[in-house]
Amino acid sequence: KAGVTQTPRYLIKTRGQQVTLSCSPISGHRSVSWYQQTPGQGLQFLFEYFSETQRNKGNFPGRFSGRQFSNSRSEMNVSTLELGDSALYLCASSQGGLSGNTIYFGEGSWLTVV
């Protein structure tokens, strides 16, 4: 059974540019959530989608956005990149029910902003 797949694994962008990251959840999983991981702040929740609807959002500026498609695949977009956006972006998937769901993470996308 394939795990959570994230692409690209590594990318370098320039300040002011925008970036789109992609996530394919485990087959059958309908919930996809995104996290930002930095050495100083640890893992911080960005947003969560279930059946194409955003159910929850973390405390990040509007430059961070996401969406989910009918096949449960998800993308997140960061516009007007800043140096502080350099981080490991992690996608996680689960079945999305109210309880008893294991949450699995992908290997992440390493974003460097220069």
Place this chain on the structure above:
Amino acid sequence: EDQVTQSPEALRLQEGESSSLNCSYTVSGLRGLFWYRQDPGKGPEFLFTLYSAGEEKEKERLKATLTKKESFLHITAPKPEDSATYLCAVLGAGGTSYGKLTFGQGTILTVHP
């Protein structure tokens, strides 16, 4: 707001020297407490989910336990390959917690041969 505190921040053990990692939490209705292992440059690898006080789960040299305020990850006779960062996270039941894991800062475990 849900909060998770892990201790110690770093732990150095000799191979075979058993120890425990602590995870203290406050949450508005616990829907699950998760333990993950993270190796450098990789995503978190799922270890355990605990749902209610008194629950215990084991996997190889690892055993996770849960009380109403904290969880412990016990490592028995560790090996160098157990070296990693261990992350604890909670999934709450409150309206603003839905679908959101709140993580601790992690414990960096180093096991020397």
